[in-house]
Amino acid sequence: MTTTTEPTTFWGRLWTRFNNFFSTIANPGNFLNYSAKILPWLAGLSAIGFATGLYITFFKTPLDEEMGQTVIIMFVHVPAAWIAQMSYALVAASSFGLLVWRHPLADVSAKAAAPLGATITFLCLVTGSIWGRPDWGTYWQWDLRMTSVLVLFLLFIGLITLRSAIEEETQAGKITAILALVGVILLPVIKLSVEWQQSALHQKAGIIRGEVAIEFLIPLFIMALSYTLLFFYLHMKAMRAEIYRRRTISQQRRLAYEDHQD
Amino acid sequence: MLDLGPFSEFIIAAYSISFVTLVGLIIWVHHSESHHKKQLDLLKETIDKQ
Numbered sequence: 001m002t003t004t005t006e007p008t009t010f011w012g013r014l015w016t017r018f019n020n021f022f023s024t025i026a027n028p029g030n031f032l033n034y035s036a037k038i039l040p041w042l043a044g045l046s047a048i049g050f051a052t053g054l055y056i057t058f059f060k061t062p063l064d065e066e067m068g069q070t071v072i073i074m075f076v077h078v079p080a081a082w083i084a085q086m087s088y089a090l091v092a093a094s095s096f097g098l099l100v101w102r103h104p105l106a107d108v109s110a111k112a113a114a115p116l117g118a119t120i121t122f123l124c125l126v127t128g129s130i131w132g133r134p135d136w137g138t139y140w141q142w143d144l145r146m147t148s149v150l151v152l153f154l155l156f157i158g159l160i161t162l163r164s165a166i167e168e169e170t171q172a173g174k175i176t177a178i179l180a181l182v183g184v185i186l187l188p189v190i191k192l193s194v195e196w197q198q199s200a201l202h203q204k205a206g207i208i209r210g211e212v213a214i215e216f217l218i219p220l221f222i223m224a225l226s227y228t229l230l231f232f233y234l235h236m237k238a239m240r241a242e243i244y245r246r247r248t249i250s251q252q253r254r255l256a257y258e259d260h261q262d
Numbered sequence: 263m264l265d266l267g268p269f270s271e272f273i274i275a276a277y278s279i280s281f282v283t284l285v286g287l288i289i290w291v292h293h294s295e296s297h298h299k300k301q302l303d304l305l306k307e308t309i310d311k312q
Contacts, residue, residue: 069267076280116287123283130276134269230284237291244298251305 026105028243035236042233049226056219064216073131075219078207079227080124081149085187087117087231088152091159092184095177105239107173108246110180111163112238116231118156125149136201144193145202148186155183169246 007013024030057072064071091113097106128146129139140146159176166172194204206212212220266273 063267068269069265070269070272073273073276076276080280119283119287123280126279127276130272130279134272230288234287234291237295241291241295241298244295244302248298248302248305251302251309255305255309 026103028105028108028247031105032240032243035240039233039236042229042236046226046229046233049222049229053219053222053226056222060215061219062215067135070131070134071216072219073127074216075223077124077127077131078220079224080120080127082224083227083231084117084121084124084149084152085190086228087113087120087235088156088183088187090235091117091156091180095180098173098177099181104246107177108239108242109235110177111173112242113235114156114159114163116234116238118153118160120231121149121153121156125153132201138201141201143199143202144197145190148190148193152186152190155186159183 007016025034053075057075061072063069091110094106094110094113097103098110125146128149132141133139159180162179163172163176166175191205194202207217207220
């Protein structure tokens, strides 16, 4: 006979609750219920954030001494760059969850995040390129930062293509997960690329160094928070769509099996 | 309205592309979710009738 005892320490109890929460949310049925409650909040807060961020951007942001008014492109480019990397980290973490715990919802999460990540990485490349023309005099330079972000975009495309090329869904999920984990090496390369290549046109990480003035930091963080909330909204919606799709396929198989039995 | 300066077309291009892309993503996930949900509901209805 086994007995379960409640942990006595605060951290032990917190860990148990954390585990219980994840066990509950990892059930696709529970996920659909919880996400239906969370989604309106994510949408509302993201909309308020964008409205506030855009108002500050266009009516309150002063001119930058070096960049002039083009500095406001930073408020759409930098959040896109952060979310692009975060979405890849999410794909990789979900892939790890699939390979280690073999949980189908982890596969759903990885599959749902990949096209979103690809689109936002594309957005990061395009807005960066548009920002580059007035600031550097060129749309593109093959420096380490820009090239590594382009490789990230191609990696997302590779993950989507690889998954769609393999017919058997479980097999496709596992093979894609392995590629996603190998690709994690790109994230520190993107982060450190501006330090490694001093001759690059791309700016260094000025926010971490405290080189960005507070007048620019406030709208930047509001826009980044709004982007993040919007990303989680899109990810949850895409996960719900994928759960419905998989349920439809399993019902179709059941129906076909029952017809065959008759 | 704020004066966007001599490079206004670049600012407008960056914000327009961001807006169109993000709205496009929202429409796509909404359409995808409602399409798959409808498919599932239809199938369940067929099974129930049988």
